[in-house]
Every structure is written in C-alpha cells, then in structure tokens.
Amino acid sequence: MKQSVKLVAGNWKMNGLGASLGEAEALAKALQEQAAACRVALCPPATLIDRMARVLADTPVELGGQDCHAEASGAFTGSVSAAMVADAGADLVILGHSERRAGFGETDADVAAKVEAALAAGLEPIICIGETLAEREAGQAIAVVSRQVAGSLPPSLSGKAFAVAYEPVWAIGTGLTPTLEQIEEVHAAVRAAMVAKLGEGGRVAPILYGGSVKPSNAAEILAVADVGGALVGGASLKAEDFLGIIRAV
Numbered sequence: 001m002k003q004s005v006k007l008v009a010g011n012w013k014m015n016g017l018g019a020s021l022g023e024a025e026a027l028a029k030a031l032q033e034q035a036a037a038c039r040v041a042l043c044p045p046a047t048l049i050d051r052m053a054r055v056l057a058d059t060p061v062e063l064g065g066q067d068c069h070a071e072a073s074g075a076f077t078g079s080v081s082a083a084m085v086a087d088a089g090a091d092l093v094i095l096g097h098s099e100r101r102a103g104f105g106e107t108d109a110d111v112a113a114k115v116e117a118a119l120a121a122g123l124e125p126i127i128c129i130g131e132t133l134a135e136r137e138a139g140q141a142i143a144v145v146s147r148q149v150a151g152s153l154p155p156s157l158s159g160k161a162f163a164v165a166y167e168p169v170w171a172i173g174t175g176l177t178p179t180l181e182q183i184e185e186v187h188a189a190v191r192a193a194m195v196a197k198l199g200e201g202g203r204v205a206p207i208l209y210g211g212s213v214k215p216s217n218a219a220e221i222l223a224v225a226d227v228g229g230a231l232v233g234g235a236s237l238k239a240e241d242f243l244g245i246i247r248a249v
C-alpha cells in the first residue's frame, strides 16, 4: 500500500489563551533547528488561529480548526463556517471529534455535510471516528468504526487530501491505550471501509491514531502497520511534549 508522509496534529481543544502562543513559538523554533520527518499541525481554539498563523508564518507547522459549520453563512449564532476557518489561516479542520459527537449530538450525516463544506473551502478534513468502551466490550469496535467511515466520508472525498483519525473514546484523556494489535486490527478495518466507500481514493489518505498519545508511547504506536500519524490532545499543549512525539516519527 502506498503510504503518504505521516501527519502529527495537536488538538488544543478548549485550552489556550494568547499566552499560549509561546508554546507555538517554542515549537516553531525547535522545528527550524531540527526539521521534522513528518507533517506537523496545531489546531488551537478558533480565536487563536489568526494570531497563531502570524506566529507560524514561514515555518512548516500547519494550522487547523477544531470544527466548522456545514452551512456557508447564516443565522447560526456562535458557529464558524469552513471559509471563516480557512480565512483565519487554517489549512486543515478536525471534524466529527467524539467530544462533538457526544456533547453536541453530531451524527455521521452531520459530519459528512461538514466535510463537504470543508472541501469547498479548501480545507483538509481530519475525520474522527472511534468506539466507546461499551461498544468495545460488546465486541462491536470494528462494526462501529466501519459504520462511521461509511456514514461520515462523502464520495466527494475521493482524490482529495484528507485524513481519518481513529480515536477510541475510552482512550481519550484517560491514559489508556488499546494494545498495538488492537490498533492494527482497527486500522486495517478502517482502511477496508475507506476503500469500500471511496474506491482507490480510500487507499492513500493517512489513518491517524488518537487517544493518550505521549512521547513515551508514540514510537511504538506510530510503527504499527497503517498508522499514518497521530492526533494528540493533552500532550500537544506543551511544546516539549509535542516535540517528543514528533521526534518519535
């Protein structure tokens, strides 16, 4: 299988004020001194994208949003459109994160509509999927992620730049991670579902792993077959920790 360059993306979630720009500056400085062997992206809160774009100008660090609305504009108080995320300086956007699926009731169809909006705005979507602990314990992990791929990836993704992130919900922010065998098994199933949905267009896009990735476990996780990178939460908030993961690639 043709593998694309790995992508390590940090999701700051609802953390970070202007003072946190120092972490982005430290990351940029370190990557200027030692080039990364992978793509590196930071996804700060929407309010920081514009300022972060200025801090990271002329560095290889890419910027992403954490969500966008499916509509281009209108009466959607509190929301930002894909074009706004792009206009602020982002290249990518995380969509369908489990915290949005669980906390905001986002369905696979909602996620697919947001993916369409992101593509129309020129953003590269990172589409999150993953099973809950109850689903894993019921032996449904593969069925759940396969269903999420089928429902969340619109056919228009074929031939476009995008990534899928497998994030078991029970591994997010808990310090728990699946075994390497479990990660490999799910990634193989996700790849099969991507090919079933998109044909050849489903073969190349990276499948990231996310959930309690840290410097101490990144190397072994990133070495698993068809792990195309990492989506990192807590460990992306400190430049030194995030660099430890980037160096593991």
Ligand SMILES: O=C(COP(=O)(O)O)[C@@H](O)CO
Pocket (backbone or CB within 6 Å): 010, 011, 012, 013, 097, 167, 171, 172, 173, 174, 175, 210, 211, 212, 213, 231, 232, 233, 234, 235
């Ligand atoms: O939610 C994620 C994982 O968070 P961790 O704190 O790394 O467990 C993933 O989307 C990155 O934000």
